[in-house]
Amino acid sequence: MLEFFETITGIPAPLLFGQLLLGLINGAFYAMLSLGLAVIFGLLNIINFTHGSQFMMGAFVAWMLLAWAGIGYWGALVLAPLIVGATGVVIERLMISRLYKLDHLYGLLLTFGIGLMIEGYFRNEFGSSGLPYRIPAELSGAWDLGFMFMPVYRGWVVVFALATCLATWLVIEKTRLGAYLRAATENAPLVQAFGVNVPRMITLTYGAGVGLAALAGVLAAPIYSVNPQMGTNLIIVVFAVVVIGGMGSILGSVITGFSLGVIEGLTKVFWPEASAVVIFVIMAIVLLARPAGLFGRA
């Protein structure tokens, strides 16, 4: 079997398996970020371009909690999404909520502008080269899988991201709250007529979506450099993931996130120079063939 792989690809099998696994890990980040975007778009019809900055804020808040308050990784995993989510609530109440009656484009421009300001602020305060954040002691070390050295922390990221995606999906599809959310997406005035506080639900949904971005940021802090532009680099790809999966489709964004991570990982072996472009090529093809995305409804 292994020899077969080597013959057809010309790439040693251990390397190929390693790349598949790495692709899954990166896919976990794509999935978590695009999940938050999908949730926000599904209910608010806002294309949240602040998402990258909120991911970055998650990582920075984790660093601040450690450096200023002595709260470690596990505390940050809970607190950072709450803190960043709260800032999201404030942004939604003060600014985004004024744009619901207008075209999508206004929300996009507003959130894009807020994102740039947040990034600029952090760059001014903390510089561009980044801050150190260590892998928690419980998750340091690595398993030797034979074909590769698998850091425990990366495994944790995949498991945790999958669990988060599953939990979010369960909340939205299987709970009463999720049912309200889905109903409000279809027809907000009617749901309000039944006595549900729709504006508050919308605010909290935005906060939750932002919290998901921050959670991904905390997960990313120990492995990527914690720097102000860490979100910008990722968010463009994540938007492509959302477009390919179909705007607003939760399951779609999760599946697309993981699979595009793998495709990108393989490109890094066969044609490294193209690895930054491959996702956008796929996006263009999907847009031409299925404008609503692979899992979206036209």
Place this chain on the structure above:
Amino acid sequence: MTETSRRILLGGAAALPVATGLIAPGRARAQGAPMKIGLLSDMSGPYRDLNGPNSIAATRVAIQEMAPRINAELVVADHQNRPDVGVNIARQWFDRDGVDMVLNLAASSVALAVSDLAREKNKVMIATSTATSDLTGRACSPNSIHWVYDTYMLARSTGSAMVRAGGDSWFFITADYAFGHALERDTANFVRNAGGRIAGSVRTPFPGTTDFSSFLLQAQASRAKVIGLANAGTDTTNCIKQAAEFGITRRGIKLASMLMFISDVHALGLETAQGLVCSASYYWDLNDKTRSIARRIRTGATNDTPVTMAHAGDYSATLHYLKAAAEMGAAAAKADGRAIVERMKAMPTVDDAFGEGTIRADGRKLHPAYLFEVKTPAESRGQHDYYKLLQTSAPDDAFRPMSEGGCSLVRS
């Protein structure tokens, strides 16, 4: 208003305090139109910390030091590491704003483009933060000077040291643009000449790559003993961080960070960076003079960014440029970029950052190069105390011999 012109306007506004700061009452000041220096660099991207605010401060220190002899103004702009943006700003500076010298430049791709423009307009470009050795090789110009370091110096200092220590097979992780290519090429030459072997290389998209683990695993699969990091800034710090995570360094594979600034070590933390070797032409803690210039540059700094060799270069280059301008007279210096560059080459350089040095006919500024090892957390005694000195190369050994560069100024 276009984005570029707004940026320049903002840059100009940022530079205003500099110009006014010069007017110290009661101090004798030189007469005539001021020399205008344009600091063109990465002010917001991955190379901000090794340039950015400290570069502005360093240039101001030199301008203030020379204030009794000659007037100078500073304008600042951000080229976002894009050659088109950089050239547009430089063109407006030269044509409209009366800028005489463009400083710093950072990204190699921008420096190569602006060098051509400075030659066309007969202005001056001094690259202090740029790596590519082509600036004094096939792309050399009578209007350009290359300060601080280059890919050849890094390759020779770090590359030879790694091969001597037994690292005779290399795999490169290379940033896919002019700088990375030049650094890989120069390092590979040294490795081969020293009897080493190149096992392979991979070119990573720039900017925009954050996860290098895939490339690191390819490097590991090549069974090379050394992974050469032909990249810079956050690319380098991400590579080092992830190599540690994937246990690559623990398996005996060495990382050669071909271009690592002290700001990168600061970002990584000594825990992760300890034991790495890197080359530089300035370190703040070399002697009393280097310590004093670092203090002067960081006076009033609100950030915690250490003074890098690029910052030291901005100070040193501005100082020497203004000395030459003062000798020629501001009017003559403003009129002819080529003439002031010739004057700068004719004068020996001396300053607190690099000590004594010279500028060669091909535009290469010569000074010693140092090989450092990053300290362990236990060895570090205070703020920014990160390096121990392993080896010093004399100026003539540190840089590429003029005959090998292929610079047309030398042949004629």
